[in-house]
Amino acid sequence: MTTKLKNVHALLIIGAALLWSTHGRAQTVPDAKTAYNTARDTAATNYKAARARCELVTGNPRDVCLAEAKAERVRVEEEAGAAYKNTLKAYTQARMRIADANYDRDKARCGAVTGNDRDVCIKQAKATLIAAQADATADRKMIEARSNAREDKLTAEYRVALEKCDAFAGAAKDQCVDAAKTAYGK
Secondary structure (H helix, E strand, O other): OOHHHHHHHHHHHHHHHHHHOOOOOOOOOOOOHHHHHHHHHHHHHHHHHHHHHHHHOOOHHHHHHHHHHHHHHHHHHHHHHHHHHHOOHHHHHHHHHHHHHHHHHHHHHOOOOOOOHHHHHHHHHHHHHHHHHHHHHHHHHHHHHHHEEEEHHHHHHHHHHHHHHHOOOOHHHHHHHHHHHHHHHO
16 A cells, blocks of 8 residues: 555544544534535536546556545545544545545556556555545444444443442432432533
């Protein structure tokens, strides 16, 4: 994988991890929609400019140029959309769509070679796609598992706190239970 692609994956993983490290879904900031729309508009403008540059060349270089422009547009739009939605599902879908766009770009690059080199190039592009999709799925499952484990631990600790409250009676027990509920968000 290219360094740029690794950085995108790292950014998405970190974003998803930060999202799920908090116990509730983060509220969307009012300016998030503006940032999302700005990113989409910028991506569209950059795509149009790149397409215009691509029109100056012909043959496979033109196909590669167009595929690179599309892949960049998809990357920017998907990252912005995932950040706006701020859900694990959105981050995972963004990574999948980015991987698909990169696959199309890589296949276009394979058009410049022939014979066995082309077959190898296409197989490599497919392997890169499968690896990116597998990483996205694995990261989603890992984050979900950690979130579930965190919830299970809190529930267990809450039950322990309630059990400790059984040592008290009356108002003291009620205060203890209320404190436990507050401490564990129940």
